[in-house]
Amino acid sequence: MMIYDYSVQDAQGNDVSLSKYKCKVLLIVNTATACGFTPQYKELEEIYEKYHDSGFEIIDVPCNQFGEQAPGTDAEIHTFCTLHYNTKFPQMKKSDVNGEHALPLFTYLKSQKKFEGFGAGKMAETLRDFIQKIDSDYKNTPDIKWNFTKFVIARDGTVVARFEPPAPMSDVAACVAGCVENLEGK
Template sequence: MNIYDYTVTDRSGNEVSLKQFEGKVLIIVNTATGCGFTPHYKPLEEMYEKYHDQGLEILDIPCNQFAGQTPGTDEEVHSFCTLKYHTQFDQMHKSDVNGPNALPLYTYLKSCQPFQGFGKGPKALMMSTMLKKIDKDYKNNPDIKWNFTKFIVDRTGKVTARFEPTQSMEDVEKYVVSLL
């Protein structure tokens, strides 16, 4: 299988085939409305505005698996994003990214780009310390560790990168631009 064989559900309950994004650069991100990383919506929207016409698409998949930081309905999540961050990219149906109910898309993404660490710096140290309390072996599994993990898919459908929420949004943008 490849990325274009997968579907997600939009916030209205309709199936969305990833085949419609063939030839585009995709950022697939699990999001939350009440997280310390929620401000990532701002640079994501700025990237969308700058590069959408060049072929960038953002697949926003809200997830409530990390400390319950995405309460509310799909419509409430959408309203939050459009009112607070003026997002023009749509939010999909709130979904699991880990565990037995994880979206098959996320199982695929994690198999293509497993966890490689949080990098360096205060946010990376904070995340590592917190996750050691939750899962002592967190470094050795591909699971999504927290909200705003970003997977990048190139124009051919290859999952080429995984950016943890602790990584700089400037680095994400530079990488995306290199694929456009």
């Protein structure tokens, strides 16, 4: 299967086939509105505005699996994001990304890019220490570890990168820029 074989539901419950994004660069992210990483919405919107006209889309999947940090309805989450971060990219229905009820899309993404660590820095250390207490074997599973895990998909549908929540947003932006500039598969 390829990324384009999957679908997600939008915030209104309508199926959205990822085939509609064929030949576009995608950033798929699980988000939360009450998380220490929530301010990343600002940078996500900046990346979206910069590259959207060049064939870039963000697929935002709110997820309440991590510390119940995505409370509220889909409409409330959308209102929060547009009010506080002026987001314009599509938000999907709040969904699970791990476990028995995980969206098949995220099961696929995790099979394509496994967890490779949180990186360096204070936020990475803090998250590493916290996750270690929850799951001592976390390093050996591809599961999403926390809110704001990002996957970048090239125009040809290849999952090219996985960024954990503490990864610098400048690295995410650079990866997106590289994919947008690569017109192969367009």
